[in-house]
Amino acid sequence: MRSLLRPTLRRALQAVVTVWAAYTLTFLLLNVLPGDAVLARVGADTGLDEISPEQLEELRRSMGLDGSPVTQYLDRLSALLTGDLGDSMRTGAPVATTITDALPATLGLAAAGFVVAVVGAAVLAVVTVRTRSVWLRGLLGSLPGLGLGLPAYIIGPLLIMVFSFGLRLLPAAGSGGPEALVLPAVTLAVVPGAMIAQILVSSLEHALAQPYATTAVAKGAGRLRTILVHCLRNALPPALAMAGVVVGTLLAGSVLVETIYSRAGLGRVMLDAVNNVDLTVVQGVALVGAVAVVVANLAADLGTRLLDPRGRAPRRVAPVVPVAVGSAS
Amino acid sequence: MSESILEITDLSLSYVTGLRARRRVVHGVSLTVPARSVVALVGESGSGKSTLAHAIARLLPPAGRIDGGSIRLGGTDLTALSESAMRAVRGKRIGFVPQDPMTSLNPTHRIGAQVGEAISLHERCTPEERETRVRALLQDAGFAPENLDRVLAAFPHELSGGMLQRVLIALAFACGPELIVADEPTSALDVTVATRVLDHLQELVARNGCSLLIITHDLVLAARRADRVAVMTNGEIVEQGPREQVLDGPTHPYTRALVAARAPARVSAEVPADAAPVLELHDLTKTFVARGRGEFRAVDGLSLTVRAGATYGLVGESGSGKSTTARLALGLVDPTAGRVVLRGRDLADLSRGERRELRRHVQVVYQNPYRSLDPRMTVERIVAEPLRAFGVGTRTEQRAVVRDLVDRVGLPSHLVRSRPHELSGGQRQRVAIARAIALSPELVVCDEPVSALDASVQRQVLDLLVEIQRDLGVAYLFISHDLAVVRHLAHTVGVMRGGRLVEAGLAEQIFGAPQHEYTRELLAAGLGEGDRAVA
Amino acid sequence: MTAVVVGTAEVPRRRGPALPIRADLLVSGVIVALFVLVAIAPGLFTAADPQLAVPEEKLFAPSAGHPFGTDQIGRDQFARMVHGAGVSLWAGLLSIVVSLGVGGLLGLVAGYVGRAADTFLMRLCDAILAIPGLLFALTWIAAFGAGARSVAVAVGIAGVPTVARIMRAEVQRTRTSVYVEAALACGVRPAGVLFGHVLPNSWRPVLALAPLEFGQALLAMGALGYLGFSDSTEGPEWGALIAQGQTYLVVAPWLLFIPALSLAVVVIAVTHLSSLRNGRHA
Numbered sequence A: 001m002r003s004l005l006r007p008t009l010r011r012a013l014q015a016v017v018t019v020w021a022a023y024t025l026t027f028l029l030l031n032v033l034p035g036d037a038v039l040a041r042v043g044a045d046t047g048l049d050e051i052s053p054e055q056l057e058e059l060r061r062s063m064g065l066d067g068s069p070v071t072q073y074l075d076r077l078s079a080l081l082t083g084d085l086g087d088s089m090r091t092g093a094p095v096a097t098t099i100t101d102a103l104p105a106t107l108g109l110a111a112a113g114f115v116v117a118v119v120g121a122a123v124l125a126v127v128t129v130r131t132r133s134v135w136l137r138g139l140l141g142s143l144p145g146l147g148l149g150l151p152a153y154i155i156g157p158l159l160i161m162v163f164s165f166g167l168r169l170l171p172a173a174g175s176g177g178p179e180a181l182v183l184p185a186v187t188l189a190v191v192p193g194a195m196i197a198q199i200l201v202s203s204l205e206h207a208l209a210q211p212y213a214t215t216a217v218a219k220g221a222g223r224l225r226t227i228l229v230h231c232l233r234n235a236l237p238p239a240l241a242m243a244g245v246v247v248g249t250l251l252a253g254s255v256l257v258e259t260i261y262s263r264a265g266l267g268r269v270m271l272d273a274v275n276n277v278d279l280t281v282v283q284g285v286a287l288v289g290a291v292a293v294v295v296a297n298l299a300a301d302l303g304t305r306l307l308d309p310r311g312r313a314p315r316r317v318a319p320v321v322p323v324a325v326g327s328a329s
Numbered sequence B: 001m002s003e004s005i006l007e008i009t010d011l012s013l014s015y016v017t018g019l020r021a022r023r024r025v026v027h028g029v030s031l032t033v034p035a036r037s038v039v040a041l042v043g044e045s046g047s048g049k050s051t052l053a054h055a056i057a058r059l060l061p062p063a064g065r066i067d068g069g070s071i072r073l074g075g076t077d078l079t080a081l082s083e084s085a086m087r088a089v090r091g092k093r094i095g096f097v098p099q100d101p102m103t104s105l106n107p108t109h110r111i112g113a114q115v116g117e118a119i120s121l122h123e124r125c126t127p128e129e130r131e132t133r134v135r136a137l138l139q140d141a142g143f144a145p146e147n148l149d150r151v152l153a154a155f156p157h158e159l160s161g162g163m164l165q166r167v168l169i170a171l172a173f174a175c176g177p178e179l180i181v182a183d184e185p186t187s188a189l190d191v192t193v194a195t196r197v198l199d200h201l202q203e204l205v206a207r208n209g210c211s212l213l214i215i216t217h218d219l220v221l222a223a224r225r226a227d228r229v230a231v232m233t234n235g236e237i238v239e240q241g242p243r244e245q246v247l248d249g250p251t252h253p254y255t256r257a258l259v260a261a262r263a264p265a266r267v268s269a270e271v272p273a274d275a276a277p278v279l280e281l282h283d284l285t286k287t288f289v290a291r292g293r294g295e296f297r298a299v300d301g302l303s304l305t306v307r308a309g310a311t312y313g314l315v316g317e318s319g320s321g322k323s324t325t326a327r328l329a330l331g332l333v334d335p336t337a338g339r340v341v342l343r344g345r346d347l348a349d350l351s352r353g354e355r356r357e358l359r360r361h362v363q364v365v366y367q368n369p370y371r372s373l374d375p376r377m378t379v380e381r382i383v384a385e386p387l388r389a390f391g392v393g394t395r396t397e398q399r400a401v402v403r404d405l406v407d408r409v410g411l412p413s414h415l416v417r418s419r420p421h422e423l424s425g426g427q428r429q430r431v432a433i434a435r436a437i438a439l440s441p442e443l444v445v446c447d448e449p450v451s452a453l454d455a456s457v458q459r460q461v462l463d464l465l466v467e468i469q470r471d472l473g474v475a476y477l478f479i480s481h482d483l484a485v486v487r488h489l490a491h492t493v494g495v496m497r498g499g500r501l502v503e504a505g506l507a508e509q510i511f512g513a514p515q516h517e518y519t520r521e522l523l524a525a526g527l528g529e530g531d532r533a534v535a
Numbered sequence C: 001m002t003a004v005v006v007g008t009a010e011v012p013r014r015r016g017p018a019l020p021i022r023a024d025l026l027v028s029g030v031i032v033a034l035f036v037l038v039a040i041a042p043g044l045f046t047a048a049d050p051q052l053a054v055p056e057e058k059l060f061a062p063s064a065g066h067p068f069g070t071d072q073i074g075r076d077q078f079a080r081m082v083h084g085a086g087v088s089l090w091a092g093l094l095s096i097v098v099s100l101g102v103g104g105l106l107g108l109v110a111g112y113v114g115r116a117a118d119t120f121l122m123r124l125c126d127a128i129l130a131i132p133g134l135l136f137a138l139t140w141i142a143a144f145g146a147g148a149r150s151v152a153v154a155v156g157i158a159g160v161p162t163v164a165r166i167m168r169a170e171v172q173r174t175r176t177s178v179y180v181e182a183a184l185a186c187g188v189r190p191a192g193v194l195f196g197h198v199l200p201n202s203w204r205p206v207l208a209l210a211p212l213e214f215g216q217a218l219l220a221m222g223a224l225g226y227l228g229f230s231d232s233t234e235g236p237e238w239g240a241l242i243a244q245g246q247t248y249l250v251v252a253p254w255l256l257f258i259p260a261l262s263l264a265v266v267v268i269a270v271t272h273l274s275s276l277r278n279g280r281h282a
Helices: A002-032 A037-045 A053-062 A069-081 A095-130 A134-148 A152-166 A179-208 A211-219 A223-241 A243-260 A266-275 A279-307 B049-056 B083-089 B111-120 B127-140 B145-153 B161-173 B191-208 B219-225 B243-248 B253-261 B322-330 B352-358 B379-389 B395-408 B413-417 B425-437 B455-472 B483-489 B507-512 B517-529 C021-040 C077-113 C115-130 C133-144 C148-158 C160-175 C178-186 C190-207 C209-226 C238-247 C254-281
Strands: B004-016 B022-034 B038-043 B064-073 B094-097 B179-183 B211-216 B228-233 B236-242 B277-290 B294-307 B311-315 B337-342 B362-365 B443-447 B475-480 B492-497 B500-506
Touching (some): A002 A279, A002 C115, A002 C133, A095 A179, A095 A243, A095 A266, A095 A279, A134 A179, A134 C254, A152 C238, A152 C254, A179 A223, A179 A243, A223 A279, A243 A279, A243 C115, A243 C133, A243 C209, A279 C115, A279 C133, B004 B049, B004 B211, B022 B049, B022 B211, B038 B049, B038 B219, B049 B064, B049 B211, B094 B161, B111 B127, B111 B145, B127 B145, B161 B179, B161 B191, B179 B191, B211 B219, B219 B243, B228 B243, B236 B243, B236 B253, B277 B322, B277 B475, B294 B475, B311 B322, B311 B483, B322 B362, B322 B443, B322 B475, B362 C178, B379 B395, B379 B413, B395 B425, B425 C178, B455 B475, B455 B483, B475 B483, B483 B507, B492 B517, B500 B507, B500 B517, C077 C148, C077 C160, C077 C254, C115 C160, C133 C148, C148 C160, C148 C209, C160 C209, C190 C209, C209 C254, C238 C254
Parallel strands (some): B038 B228, B094 B179, B179 B211, B311 B475, B311 B492
Antiparallel strands (some): B004 B022, B004 B064, B277 B337, B492 B500
């Protein structure tokens, strides 16, 4: 176990660097490249000709946007280290508070979507790979591809049409109660689930084609047992490698789903911010997204190492146990 | 004759390749394995022998189909059984030993658990009973009792190839089957290891009183160990019978060709001992440093001389450092210590441009014909590449030279326009040789040039190399693990082990009167078995 | 290096017998071709003006005169979709040009030059990848404004890391392959190796990404259109049409159903084409 510590620490350090790089990227995009943020911000609210140069300057100073980009950057960065994400350019409220207020709702939705996606994908993948029937395998195997073409804004409204207005089973909007979570969670789960299913099917089939799977069957194991006991564990690493992408898709999807189903959460915060050119809020949400993705990748990396006994003991443990009796080597 | 344990009658197998398309791999094959005997099924790659072996235990992939015929195991027709009935046969009545030990065990399960599974899938017993049986099986397979604890708890990657193959053998014997089917069980092992493993397998078979069907490409192995031999090619069994009958007096032309390919080598022409040295290695050392794993000395104080027009055969098993030596000789990698002197010039003294110039005189033929040719280039472009690199002649002239070369290496001229994937392994290697002699070099480094080829093709390529040496006077540094191959054309032989030269001298000396113990071991194993090893 | 025993893989490594691959491919191909045609030459398919609002004819169901019905201010939905297809197509193309061009170049440099350049470029890609795609696009929009072109570039940049990674992997694979070493041993100069061996063997898998990336781009733009960010003078983007359709779901479900299904079908067809191409070469 000890040998896991060093690579994990190294990855954690890389993760921090990545988050920093992402932050710098957003800073460049929002504050440096497009030019005068203040003008853009003001222009969104009121007419530009209604503000005098002195008032502009005052506004600039109050938002901390005076001074060179470098000083702005360093100030912001040091503030970030204390958890200060700045203040909303529109309301003045601390961005961190706005985000933490909206976060639980979004996290709940994302978590529900995650569970549905993983369970659905796993079941579909195992069933697809298990069957020996050629046409069934073809049919089931094409389902993930279909799923990838059904993003939230396509399948969501369609589901609403069928289940809310057609069958009147589930609510079409709102944030309250478990029934209101069903359609949004399913809507959210389709694309990530399809991604996971696709990669699981491919890596399970790859594992089944490996010699050790043949050995298992030669011992007398049935197909399902071979898949579940032998292949699944070996097939997980490629799926785990997608963890970051999946989490990213879930978060982005949540923004959409919250809009589709009129739910409160980070989605509304982000969209409002974009429409109002409220740069600090936009930056804050993007950063939160980046942190989530990076953490997911880190966890997946650790998981992959734990799964593989080769990762746990990279050194060839005192090789070649000397064997006697007609001598093996 | 006693009753047979396995009787295959008129079996045909195919693979489904499209909605309506099938590819027949085995045509109406009949094979008998008597009780308590060893039968060798011999064939080259692509003959269908492996498919046949897998079909016996119904281990074919989903695309595989049994088109007709029957497989009777001691009276039961296996082809008529349902899948669940077949599951009861696999492991219990038929034990299967697969080919590649490094990938045939689950990397995430411990050895003890995997062997135990072979038992628990068929028989009910308590965990203690199972462990006792597992220990007994492993001990029978050749593991010392004091090491059993470690082996049981180990993961596959912690054991060597030979040990893993023994585990696989133990697995096959777990439930006392009537028949063991071994698919090329030692092809992936070093020659010396392979011998011991096979000895053990034979012993176990005799002790258990079951039968063994061993699939192999190696006629010599069959000759040594089998009671009966069957020869397979192109999906058909062309000859079958007691060992002496098939091997000493073959009737079918294919069998005859196979036996002839193993005939004693012809020695190449004599070379004057005072011919100028083309390549000299002085006290060559190469150390690799791996992160977190410390140093590894691939080559340790190696010295040898290759003379003009002669062949130096460098022999060693995997990990002996011979491939690294090849790359050092070519100047593709720099030594940690020692000197590489080509045509009298020390490589270390040369600038990059001068080194490149030197490549006119030193070329290389690699082991893997599938990887050493650019898959996107035509044969013509490949062979012309050295000419182009050094600006030799106009395009038209180059094309004429290429045609000459292609002809010289025995390839039909229309192949100039083909791409590597359209050619067989032997043909590709000829292309590689044509490329190597394009600039009429003084030295060609051959890094296991025939190891990846079928036995019958090997002979042809070696003959070609000898011919070229005779005609062009080119010297070879010929690297191989296979002594029988080296014998074909080496004037001087060096035996490598662990990065060092343990013995070196004239070919007759090494083969006739080997001094070092390791050389003797290699000779005994190598010239007898000739199994392919891992480079 | 383990010895490769020629041809012991007697078992053909196929993914299982093929379905009527031809039929699949044909259907997908037809759908994509139709989409492209509609996008390039909307005039061929409809004479109606997508902007023309006829309030008396609002929210009509599909009929002879209006094959897809009319929207809430009486505009012909069919015309709107036909003209909107063009927006999706051009924006999608712009997007993959950015992804493949920038990504391919980054990957080539990272894979071939290696070391510091590699580390820097890969960290840059990590940074882009870390921000979830939609959020990245929204950030870009906040910075540079909305509109189809801006959205297209944003989506293109979000796709750069994937392309760069693949290109880098391919370049590294070919750079270390035996035939490259053989070429060097033959005496070929490094430049000759790069252009003669490395590039020709590396770019194919990257190009094979194009249909996939195009499909992804269409979807991403649909999302941003749904959220209201892709106004364009050529026509309403299909995502925006879907959003509009959802508003009038109760009274005119076809306004939602038709654009939603059409977009899904086109994306699935495009993606299907790309995966089949990989399957054949695998």
